[in-house]
Amino acid sequence: MLTKIARACYDVNMDENNITEQPRRRSDGEQTHQTILDRAVKLASIEGVNQITLGRLAQATGVSKSGVYAHFKSKERLQMEIIEAAGEIYEREVIEPGLQAPEGLPRLIKLYESFLSYVEREIFPGGCFFAGLISEFDAQSGPVHEAVIAGHREWEGLVVSLIQDAQQRGEIDSGVEPAFLVFQLDAVKDHANFLYTLYRDPAWIERGRQAISRIVTQVSAT
Amino acid sequence: MLTKIARACYDVNMDENNITEQPRRRSDGEQTHQTILDRAVKLASIEGVNQITLGRLAQATGVSKSGVYAHFKSKERLQMEIIEAAGEIYEREVIEPGLQAPEGLPRLIKLYESFLSYVEREIFPGGCFFAGLISEFDAQSGPVHEAVIAGHREWEGLVVSLIQDAQQRGEIDSGVEPAFLVFQLDAVKDHANFLYTLYRDPAWIERGRQAISRIVTQVSAT
DNA sequence: CCTACCGATCGGTAGG
DNA sequence: CCTACCGATCGGTAGG
Numbered sequence: 001m002l003t004k005i006a007r008a009c010y011d012v013n014m015d016e017n018n019i020t021e022q023p024r025r026r027s028d029g030e031q032t033h034q035t036i037l038d039r040a041v042k043l044a045s046i047e048g049v050n051q052i053t054l055g056r057l058a059q060a061t062g063v064s065k066s067g068v069y070a071h072f073k074s075k076e077r078l079q080m081e082i083i084e085a086a087g088e089i090y091e092r093e094v095i096e097p098g099l100q101a102p103e104g105l106p107r108l109i110k111l112y113e114s115f116l117s118y119v120e121r122e123i124f125p126g127g128c129f130f131a132g133l134i135s136e137f138d139a140q141s142g143p144v145h146e147a148v149i150a151g152h153r154e155w156e157g158l159v160v161s162l163i164q165d166a167q168q169r170g171e172i173d174s175g176v177e178p179a180f181l182v183f184q185l186d187a188v189k190d191h192a193n194f195l196y197t198l199y200r201d202p203a204w205i206e207r208g209r210q211a212i213s214r215i216v217t218q219v220s221a222t
Numbered sequence: 223m224l225t226k227i228a229r230a231c232y233d234v235n236m237d238e239n240n241i242t243e244q245p246r247r248r249s250d251g252e253q254t255h256q257t258i259l260d261r262a263v264k265l266a267s268i269e270g271v272n273q274i275t276l277g278r279l280a281q282a283t284g285v286s287k288s289g290v291y292a293h294f295k296s297k298e299r300l301q302m303e304i305i306e307a308a309g310e311i312y313e314r315e316v317i318e319p320g321l322q323a324p325e326g327l328p329r330l331i332k333l334y335e336s337f338l339s340y341v342e343r344e345i346f347p348g349g350c351f352f353a354g355l356i357s358e359f360d361a362q363s364g365p366v367h368e369a370v371i372a373g374h375r376e377w378e379g380l381v382v383s384l385i386q387d388a389q390q391r392g393e394i395d396s397g398v399e400p401a402f403l404v405f406q407l408d409a410v411k412d413h414a415n416f417l418y419t420l421y422r423d424p425a426w427i428e429r430g431r432q433a434i435s436r437i438v439t440q441v442s443a444t
Numbered sequence: 445c446c447t448a449c450c451g452a453t454c455g456g457t458a459g460g
Numbered sequence: 461c462c463t464a465c466c467g468a469t470c471g472g473t474a475g476g
Contacts, residue, residue, distance in 0.1 A: 014444065029445075046361040051272060055469060066472085067445050075471060126361035135357035137350035138420040139268040149420065184430045187413030191405065194412065198360040207405045218440075251461075277453065288456085289461050299448060446476080453470065460462080 031212045040082050041089070045126035048136045049079050049144070076143070083147060086129040093118045095158075105171035105216070108162040112189055112212050119193045127152050127197030142167045156182055166174055171215050184215050242318070255293050258283050262304050266290070267348035270358050271301050271366070298365070305369060315340045317380075321405030324431035330384040334411055334434050341415045342427045352404040353412055378404055398441045406437050 033168050039060050054075065058065040072078035098111030119128055126132060130151060137144045159182045166172040170183075192208025195201075262280050266274050278295065280287040280415060294300035341350055348354060353383030359366045381404045388394040394403075414430025417423075 023423065048270065048358065053470065064446060069472070070445065074418035132357060132418060134416065135354055136270065152420065180432065182427060184433055187409040187433065190416065191412055194356065194360070197355060198374065207402060210402065211406055211409065275454065286462060291456070292461065
């Protein structure tokens, strides 16, 4: 039966865009899959990825435990899909709006403002998903740990390139070490997320904005 | 049997300092209790307090599962004792060395240096215990969440009072808002902990030191 | 996607 | 501090 559904999904897949060997579900199943994943991402942002269990996810969605399991085929795969789904949301809510600003310093500033806004709007009920994820897996080896490091390196690389752009345009002092500036900016953004999530007081986001703009002012070319 | 041990411990207790209704164990049991707790604190700093189970703690210490349970009487109590024990370590490794410096600005600086040193020396194998704890419970209501908030407020209060001391001595500009300065300093210390724990590269601690001293320089009275 | 299971482990209890 | 349990839940499987 599973095979039949899998094959049907595979056929549907062919008509769409995705020709991988990973079987997918047809439209109804696809929707259920997404519904479960949405719930899982929200739960994981509050309690941590390791606290998500098939049973509780089943209860939260009204699907049977084995129904949930059938969608993900293992707990590891479920965890990975949760992280992927969260990544898409982060991309949509932080990266894309940030990159819409004009190149150079405005883009750098907009990126951090997008982050603060995304925290303030509580896109994830438990605060920034990835701040929580890093904290959960920073000291634990395994595939998630590696994925977390890759994600952090990607973010750092993006910000460094924005800083270098701004330096080439003469908007940021050329004597500033990009990696150090990223450290300063990220410290503020993560701390604002941290305290907003703990206290749910927008004053912390405002402090984050102030601290970011203070740092930017200091490194701005004269 | 439990009652007998409990009563024996109670008697011992009377001879010491502590006359609460909470029964304690006699010296052997006391030692086992501490051994279990030490392991639990280390494990919890890596995996999170919620990941500690009686079974795994039993396995890690060689005590039977019910033996572990007998020492703590509930998982909640175990969690609370873990947090208390971590708090004592934090007090010893960060607060006390910090407060040994001369009053005013040197004491403020020393407090943050003590923190960075405590991270660098890996007092907890999974990074600063309380950074992890806040991250784990920031979005979850319950007694641990409340304890975490109380702990954060205590730290913030301490730092604010150090800043005000330094302001009264004319070492920090009186126009600086203490709460905002704490925000800036804590952002850096937590971020250094965060990245050191993820990468285990002392360069992140060094960046933290640089960022701290830069902030201090900026707010220093002219 | 379901019911009906499996062995392992969970927090906790009884009794010593 | 131990053995020997309890019901509940875990991730996962069989079969439809």
